[in-house]
Amino acid sequence: MVVTVELGDMEKQRTRKRPRLAWDVAPAEAEASQLRMPASESLVRPASPPRRDDDREGHYVYNLGENLTPRYKILGKMGEGTFGRVLECWDRQTREHVAIKVVRSICKYREAAKIEIDILQHLCSNDIGSSCCVQIRNWFDYRNHICIVFEKLGPSLFDFLRRNKYSPFPVDLVREFGRQLLESVAYMHDLRLIHTDLKPENILLVSSEYIKLPGYKRNSPEDMHFRCLPKSSAIKLIDFGSTAFDNQDHSSIVSTRHYRAPEVILGLGWSYPCDLWSVGCILVELCSGEALFQTHENLEHLAMMERVLGPLPVHMVQRACRGTEKYFRRGARLNWPEGAVSRESIRAVKKLDRLKNLVSQNVESSRASLTDLLYGLLKFDPSQRLTARQALNHPFFKNPT
Numbered sequence: 001m002v003v004t005v006e007l008g009d010m011e012k013q014r015t016r017k018r019p020r021l022a023w024d025v026a027p028a029e030a031e032a033s034q035l036r037m038p039a040s041e042s043l044v045r046p047a048s049p050p051r052r053d054d055d056r057e058g059h060y061v062y063n064l065g066e067n068l069t070p071r072y073k074i075l076g077k078m079g080e081g082t083f084g085r086v087l088e089c090w091d092r093q094t095r096e097h098v099a100i101k102v103v104r105s106i107c108k109y110r111e112a113a114k115i116e117i118d119i120l121q122h123l124c125s126n127d128i129g130s131s132c133c134v135q136i137r138n139w140f141d142y143r144n145h146i147c148i149v150f151e152k153l154g155p156s157l158f159d160f161l162r163r164n165k166y167s168p169f170p171v172d173l174v175r176e177f178g179r180q181l182l183e184s185v186a187y188m189h190d191l192r193l194i195h196t197d198l199k200p201e202n203i204l205l206v207s208s209e210y211i212k213l214p215g216y217k218r219n220s221p222e223d224m225h226f227r228c229l230p231k232s233s234a235i236k237l238i239d240f241g242s243t244a245f246d247n248q249d250h251s252s253i254v255s256t257r258h259y260r261a262p263e264v265i266l267g268l269g270w271s272y273p274c275d276l277w278s279v280g281c282i283l284v285e286l287c288s289g290e291a292l293f294q295t296h297e298n299l300e301h302l303a304m305m306e307r308v309l310g311p312l313p314v315h316m317v318q319r320a321c322r323g324t325e326k327y328f329r330r331g332a333r334l335n336w337p338e339g340a341v342s343r344e345s346i347r348a349v350k351k352l353d354r355l356k357n358l359v360s361q362n363v364e365s366s367r368a369s370l371t372d373l374l375y376g377l378l379k380f381d382p383s384q385r386l387t388a389r390q391a392l393n394h395p396f397f398k399n400p401t
């Protein structure tokens with residue numbers, strides 16, 4: 001049995017306890033009712049809501065159904081991040097749904113948003129339609145909030161994994177996601193841009209549609225389990241708020257912890273290869289359902305890396321920046337398990353397996369080529385790591401079995 005549903009609809013069904021509000025009509029209905037309006041009324045421009053104070057964190061305060069400038073009508077919230085909130089809106093001019101990032105009215109976020117807009121426009125102007133980076137449609141400054149208008153996309157790969165109770169994606173789908181992700185990273189790197197925050201949360205499915213497949217029965221015939229798969233494998237990369245140009249200073253800490261490359265942790269400076277490390281971590285997560293390095297602490301993180309990938313190269317340890325000496329004994333060997341903060345931490349590291357075994361436990365076909373690709377992406381030494389273009393030419397993508 002194959003059931004096709006919209007993820008968005010599934011969410012709405014769960015929460016739709018209250019009666020439908022007047023604003024809550026599908027765009028087609030809204031258009032139809034506008035067409036039925038007397039001519040004099042349809043010419044009236046929709047009003048802006050009264051001015052309100054922002055909340056304590058500088059977020060824009062809104063009610064559903066209100067306008068964000070007369071052009072956009074707010075339909076719902078799609079997400080939230082450090083920079084602001086992303087609202088689903090109806091664009092009256094183009095007659096389509098869009099996602100608008102409404103940035104917090106705090107100076108540093110406003111400044112960062114302007115850089116993100118420059119990068120988005122740069123990505124867009126060079127795109128011949130195949131980059132898999134989200135498209136910026138417009139931007140404006142509204143009541144001290146920079147608003148960036150994007151094409152509306154579906155749930156993130158992380159949302160999908162979570163709603164699917166962290167069951168892994170089939171390897172053929174991982175291949176399709178991996179190919180598109182690497183295409184977009186290669187495209188960015190060609191433009192001398194480094195994303196620095198690649199993670200499943202920042203990879204969105206283009207469509208919310210999915211198919212629901214019957215799974216296995218556990219205890220009784222009624223105990224039917226379902227597994228969801230996206231109807232289309234098309235994805236796009238979002239969140240260019242941390243994107244760096246290759247000529248900038250690269251000494252700061254970048255990337256979300258789980259996807260952070262060893263050279264970043266060791267303070268060795270970073271460049272394009274840090275994105276490829278993140279891609280390696282993401283591909284393992286998509287195949288297994290769980291983040292590879294689930295940690296919040298540097299020493300434990302390095303110990304996990306050694307457990308999965310073998311010892312860190314001595315030349316990297318010797319060049320590591322001041323402040324990281326405490327992670328090593330006599331300047332060479334990782335201070336593990338001696339330096340562990342708790343038994344749980346030692347257990348968490350022990351629970352991990354070698355990369356080869358992690359892949360074998362989760363993947364049926366293409367095991368050997370996927371493992372080889374992952375070893376290439378997760379090379380400790382950034383100068384030896386695969387580039388995005390090299391990874392795209394790997395047999396995992398070129399000769400699928």
Ligand SMILES: Nc1ncnc2c1ncn2[C@@H]1O[C@H](COP(=O)(O)OP(=O)(O)OP(=O)(O)O)[C@@H](O)[C@H]1O
Pocket residue numbers: 078079080081082083084086099101134150151152153154156201202204238239240241
């Ligand atoms: N084009 C889009 N279509 C649909 N949803 C989107 C879109 N862009 C962003 N979102 C949703 O909004 C969330 C926040 O967006 P984004 O990551 O760009 O914000 P941010 O403030 O820069 O986040 P971070 O704190 O990770 O830097 C995303 O995780 C996603 O769920």
